[in-house]
Amino acid sequence: MSFIQRVIPNFTIRRVAHTAAILGSIALLAALIVYLSESALTTPVFVLLVIGLGGLSIWLVLAPDELRDWLMGRQVYYGIGSFILTLIVIAIATVGYSLAVEQNVIIDLTETQNYTISQPSINVLENIENRLRVLSAQAESAGIESDLHFRLVGFYTREQLRDQKSAEFLLRQYVEASTAGLRLEFYDPDVNPLLARQFGYSVIFDNTQITSGPIFLALYDGDQLLTVENIGEPTERNVQNAMLRISLAGEFKVYFIQGQLEADITIESDVGYSAAALILRERGILVDTLRLQDVEAIPEDATAIVILGAQAPYSQAQVDKIADYIERGGRMLVLADPPYADSRDSTLPNRFMLEGDSFNTYLWETFGVRFRENLVADPASSARNEFILTGLRVNTGSPPLRDFQNVPMVMTLARSLDIVEQPTEKQAEYVRSIMILAATSAFGERNLQVVDLGNLSEFDPNVDDAGDQVLATAIYRVNELEQEVQPRIILIGDSDWLANLYISPEDGSDGVLGNILLWANIAEWLTGYADLAEIDVASRPDLLPLYATSKELSRIQFITLFILPSIVLLVGGVVWVVRQRI
Amino acid sequence: MIEVQGLVKRFGDFTALNHISFKAEEGEILGFLGPNGAGKTTTMRILTGYMPPTDGQARVAGFDVFEQSLQVRQRIGYLPELVRLYPDMTVRGYVEFVAEMRGLKNRRQRAEEVLEMVGMAHRAKSLIRTLSKGMRQRVGLAQALVHNPPVLILDEPTIGLDPQQVAELRTIIQQLGRQHTIMFSTHVLTEAEQVCDRVVIINRGNIVAEGRPDELREKVQDNTRVFVRIQGRFDEKKLLNMLNTLNGVEKSEAFQGGFVVTAKNNVEIRPSLAKAILEQGLNLLELRPLAITLEDIFLEYTRQ
Amino acid sequence: MRNIWTIFKREIRQYFVSPIAYLVAFAVLLLLGLSFNTDLDYRVANQLRPDATLVLSNFAFLMVFFAPLLTMRLFAEEAREGTLELLMTMPTRDVDLVIGKFLGAWVYYCVLLALTLVFEGALLSITNFGPEGFPLRSRVDIGQIIAAYIGIFLYGGATIAIGLMFSAMTENQIVAAFLSMAVLLMLWVGDIAGLVPASILSTEVVEALRVISLQSHYSSSFLRGLIVLEDMYFYIAIMVVSLFVTTRLVESRRWR
Numbered sequence A: 001m002s003f004i005q006r007v008i009p010n011f012t013i014r015r016v017a018h019t020a021a022i023l024g025s026i027a028l029l030a031a032l033i034v035y036l037s038e039s040a041l042t043t044p045v046f047v048l049l050v051i052g053l054g055g056l057s058i059w060l061v062l063a064p065d066e067l068r069d070w071l072m073g074r075q076v077y078y079g080i081g082s083f084i085l086t087l088i089v090i091a092i093a094t095v096g097y098s099l100a101v102e103q104n105v106i107i108d109l110t111e112t113q114n115y116t117i118s119q120p121s122i123n124v125l126e127n128i129e130n131r132l133r134v135l136s137a138q139a140e141s142a143g144i145e146s147d148l149h150f151r152l153v154g155f156y157t158r159e160q161l162r163d164q165k166s167a168e169f170l171l172r173q174y175v176e177a178s179t180a181g182l183r184l185e186f187y188d189p190d191v192n193p194l195l196a197r198q199f200g201y202s203v204i205f206d207n208t209q210i211t212s213g214p215i216f217l218a219l220y221d222g223d224q225l226l227t228v229e230n231i232g233e234p235t236e237r238n239v240q241n242a243m244l245r246i247s248l249a250g251e252f253k254v255y256f257i258q259g260q261l262e263a264d265i266t267i268e269s270d271v272g273y274s275a276a277a278l279i280l281r282e283r284g285i286l287v288d289t290l291r292l293q294d295v296e297a298i299p300e301d302a303t304a305i306v307i308l309g310a311q312a313p314y315s316q317a318q319v320d321k322i323a324d325y326i327e328r329g330g331r332m333l334v335l336a337d338p339p340y341a342d343s344r345d346s347t348l349p350n351r352f353m354l355e356g357d358s359f360n361t362y363l364w365e366t367f368g369v370r371f372r373e374n375l376v377a378d379p380a381s382s383a384r385n386e387f388i389l390t391g392l393r394v395n396t397g398s399p400p401l402r403d404f405q406n407v408p409m410v411m412t413l414a415r416s417l418d419i420v421e422q423p424t425e426k427q428a429e430y431v432r433s434i435m436i437l438a439a440t441s442a443f444g445e446r447n448l449q450v451v452d453l454g455n456l457s458e459f460d461p462n463v464d465d466a467g468d469q470v471l472a473t474a475i476y477r478v479n480e481l482e483q484e485v486q487p488r489i490i491l492i493g494d495s496d497w498l499a500n501l502y503i504s505p506e507d508g509s510d511g512v513l514g515n516i517l518l519w520a521n522i523a524e525w526l527t528g529y530a531d532l533a534e535i536d537v538a539s540r541p542d543l544l545p546l547y548a549t550s551k552e553l554s555r556i557q558f559i560t561l562f563i564l565p566s567i568v569l570l571v572g573g574v575v576w577v578v579r580q581r582i
Numbered sequence B: 001m002i003e004v005q006g007l008v009k010r011f012g013d014f015t016a017l018n019h020i021s022f023k024a025e026e027g028e029i030l031g032f033l034g035p036n037g038a039g040k041t042t043t044m045r046i047l048t049g050y051m052p053p054t055d056g057q058a059r060v061a062g063f064d065v066f067e068q069s070l071q072v073r074q075r076i077g078y079l080p081e082l083v084r085l086y087p088d089m090t091v092r093g094y095v096e097f098v099a100e101m102r103g104l105k106n107r108r109q110r111a112e113e114v115l116e117m118v119g120m121a122h123r124a125k126s127l128i129r130t131l132s133k134g135m136r137q138r139v140g141l142a143q144a145l146v147h148n149p150p151v152l153i154l155d156e157p158t159i160g161l162d163p164q165q166v167a168e169l170r171t172i173i174q175q176l177g178r179q180h181t182i183m184f185s186t187h188v189l190t191e192a193e194q195v196c197d198r199v200v201i202i203n204r205g206n207i208v209a210e211g212r213p214d215e216l217r218e219k220v221q222d223n224t225r226v227f228v229r230i231q232g233r234f235d236e237k238k239l240l241n242m243l244n245t246l247n248g249v250e251k252s253e254a255f256q257g258g259f260v261v262t263a264k265n266n267v268e269i270r271p272s273l274a275k276a277i278l279e280q281g282l283n284l285l286e287l288r289p290l291a292i293t294l295e296d297i298f299l300e301y302t303r304q
Numbered sequence C: 001m002r003n004i005w006t007i008f009k010r011e012i013r014q015y016f017v018s019p020i021a022y023l024v025a026f027a028v029l030l031l032l033g034l035s036f037n038t039d040l041d042y043r044v045a046n047q048l049r050p051d052a053t054l055v056l057s058n059f060a061f062l063m064v065f066f067a068p069l070l071t072m073r074l075f076a077e078e079a080r081e082g083t084l085e086l087l088m089t090m091p092t093r094d095v096d097l098v099i100g101k102f103l104g105a106w107v108y109y110c111v112l113l114a115l116t117l118v119f120e121g122a123l124l125s126i127t128n129f130g131p132e133g134f135p136l137r138s139r140v141d142i143g144q145i146i147a148a149y150i151g152i153f154l155y156g157g158a159t160i161a162i163g164l165m166f167s168a169m170t171e172n173q174i175v176a177a178f179l180s181m182a183v184l185l186m187l188w189v190g191d192i193a194g195l196v197p198a199s200i201l202s203t204e205v206v207e208a209l210r211v212i213s214l215q216s217h218y219s220s221s222f223l224r225g226l227i228v229l230e231d232m233y234f235y236i237a238i239m240v241v242s243l244f245v246t247t248r249l250v251e252s253r254r255w256r
Helices: A003-008 A013-038 A041-060 A064-072 A072-101 A118-140 A160-175 A193-199 A238-250 A274-282 A317-328 A360-366 A515-527 A550-581 B040-047 B069-074 B091-101 B107-117 B133-145 B163-176 B187-197 B213-221 B234-243 B270-279 B292-302 C003-018 C017-045 C056-083 C085-088 C094-115 C117-125 C142-170 C173-195 C203-212 C231-254
Strands: A106-108 A146-155 A181-188 A210-212 A215-221 A224-232 A253-258 A286-291 A304-308 A330-333 A369-371 A375-377 A417-419 A430-437 A441-444 A470-479 A488-492 B004-013 B014-024 B029-033 B055-059 B075-078 B152-157 B182-186 B198-203 B206-211 B224-233 B250-257 B256-262 B282-290 C226-228
Touching: A003 B256, A013 A041, A013 A064, A041 A064, A041 B224, A072 C231, A106 A160, A118 A160, A118 A238, A146 A193, A146 B004, A160 A238, A160 C173, A160 C203, A160 C226, A215 A238, A224 A238, A253 A515, A274 A286, A274 A488, A304 B163, A317 A360, A317 B198, A330 A515, A360 A369, A360 A430, A375 B282, A375 C117, A417 A470, A488 A515, A550 C003, A550 C017, A550 C117, A550 C142, B004 B040, B004 B198, B014 B040, B014 B055, B014 B198, B029 B040, B029 C203, B040 B055, B040 B152, B040 B182, B069 B075, B069 B250, B075 B133, B091 B107, B091 B133, B091 C003, B107 B133, B133 B152, B133 B163, B163 B187, B182 B187, B198 B213, B224 B270, B234 B250, B234 B256, B234 B270, B270 B282, C003 C094, C017 C056, C017 C094, C017 C117, C056 C085, C056 C094, C056 C142, C056 C173, C094 C142, C094 C231, C142 C173, C142 C226, C142 C231, C173 C203, C226 C231
Parallel strands: A146 A181, A253 A286, A253 A304, A304 A330, A330 A488, B029 B182, B029 B198, B075 B152, B152 B182
Antiparallel strands: A106 C226, A146 A215, A215 A224, A369 A417, A375 A441, A430 A470, A470 A488, B004 B014, B004 B055, B198 B206, B224 B256, B224 B282, B250 B256
């Protein structure tokens, strides 16, 4: 003993016991950690366990009184009591958290209700799930076992877990509303690259242009992926559109009329109209062309016909076929340009929809609307040319534009519409709802001979059309829902706004957002798609870029960087000085 | 009012209190005497519920300080050692804060009363940070008194005060003693002697003596000590040797220009002492029993 | 209950008479002002949409560093200065003491938070309530701002409760502040743990970190205009657990 004490001063048996106890505890802790990480009773775990128990036994043998004191002591009693109580509180809190997650209570305070799914959305979901049941029943009756179900699949990388979470808040509501086992799944595209490729996931974030994904609606049979529909960013509208595309695939068909020098929907250059057709196809709408001369009547499967910038007049026979179609509840969009030679074919002046021709007369007599022979000029236009119309006034009260977002829109070389003031009995069967007006400064230039690009027009009160220049109007039956058939017509005095240049320019830029939205709104209203996809998205000025004058900015700087901190400092200083004097 | 039974407090290996037991009756002023580090503050902290005992029991007004801490705390006014008050509060603000914590209704009035009582009414609006040590001590006393508690525990209330303040404070404590049970600690002995009804002397965690100051004095006085002052030429060493050899003398030592001679077993040594000194040819200027103060008792008990 | 109110009043008064509180407010507002104005200029110059919640997420981040400064003194200073001794010998339940101090700090935090409304007001003055004209004014979503404030309010409560816990753990204010800063920072960055390569942190760990992260419970819900029960519950649970532990820590002085 004395020898040991010489080597290690302060040596006592108690000290040995303490050291053994500490080492033993550390070894036990290490054993636990290793066991948890390997989740198996491996050799190192065993060795550590033995060391730990050995150390504690040495302590027990060498200092038996300590354990007894320790166990009997009040510190241990209260310490362990507090510790256990704390564990219980944490456990209750954790259980409560998972209960809270299950409750799925979300209050959406956003003005535009970005995260709330509306009843129409639930109806659409019901609709697709009903179709799914029919498909399943068909398969079963054919003796094929099937487990058809939809999944909402999101692809988020580890870095985007945050976005995933907020997507989850919206998408969870669909799962909640589902009656056919809709599932919500999230994958990391970096971890599951094959799956991501299968879904066609491709997201380019650096220019915020999202090509495909991150959310998809997928139809599965068991674990087998059948079809994928891109949803894009998780918004109610996107989800609903994807669901509609799946449930309405092939239901809608739009014919572009050909034969009277209409615009070509196959040309992909800036002056072509291929993008217009593409946007329809993306919505699951079938697109075809139709020559009225070749058919007895417009086919039954036509959801709508589009007359896109015709240059030649329609014959009485053609108009009769159109009238017959409308009688049957057909839907029609007419985009007519001003009757003068435009750049597309400068040899022939445009003779479509002249005042008094059979088509225009039909429109006037039946619906109380006709195209005027004018060219709308806006001397106050902010564009470089007065025939490029900006500052268009959009009537969001008009049914096709109900969820139109108030963003800039452009029309060029347009003609205006004449709308009957005292409708006849026949005309009174229809509602004429003005959709777009030119700016208040615009007028209809009648002198089409002198008007040429580059020349300035001049308002002649005796000839020219004054007052509000109607550029687009929608026509539908009074009390539409009570009618047997529901024809719908949209007349627009310009076709150029729909050219690729405006809705999908070749240079890859975004185009004019207002024009794209106008086309989408028109298509959805005419096909009846909008009646299904009825989301009241209020106009979204929050999508506009921030604008402030430099004066406003410097005022804000003055207030927030000078006044506010100074007041705080001043109050603090006053308090300090006052208290120094007490 | 205060009952302490076998109280033990250990801090790790250090035993601060080793089975101490004492009592204080209602209306009694109990002096708690001991050198620094004797365990006075520890005992008081246990009594006020600030600290738990390691073992043993303490009851205040019939309530266990550990099990019924809240009831005990309601009945105690406590002035801790080196009163720490919130420096950024005003005197009145602080006393009113304590009054509110104590659940008093007429806080303002009560604060004014106690501040008047401790003589701090004129500084009621001052920030505590601007007060001198003595003044803080008085504010501390005011907060201890504000709810008129049955038991007052004052830890070294006079420390850091100037003599006049000390005297004032003693008067206050004596006055309070009529209605309150007061336990106060000190290492200034004259104070305990003047003020206390009973004294407990504690050293290194043990109670070494307990009793009324005069009782204690008698106890010590039994062990007679005599002070002698001598005139004439003498060799101190030789003289001390001579005195020590006297019959009945236990020891002798030089003390304040004279000598203190302690007798064995209460033997009356004064006659033989006087005789022996005179025999040496020296003049005896003074011969008297040494006045026993609490200080002596204290030294006596804490020396061991 | 009565004592909670008494302690609360004392604490809140303490904040408003202490120069430190004003300096903290000054520093926070100045930093927020700088980031706010830089962001405004950038968005106007680059024609980006306004972000009304940027000030709040910056505020929340600053609180990782400033909340410990607000809470460090609550128990650590009292213990160090010795004032705790008198406080603990008052007839007050320890839980009242803890809640009173917590509420005091939280209300001071709310005052700071309320001052940030100036930034929202400035933003609204050039958006929703800006003089109309061309180009059109953008709009910010006021509902979203309200939700974000509710979230940051709760988040603040959680940070303060955590800070308070560390203050009760040690007698050293600086240690208390550092510990709570470290913990708050970890709980804050837990939200973006996904940025750490998968070779270091597995995805399961990242997801687990997000569940306990203080930031993730407001960044994907409150800041986007949503009040989600589980996120609200999370902050309240953090407060309750932290205050419970704090109470046990304070109480432990009586039996240790």
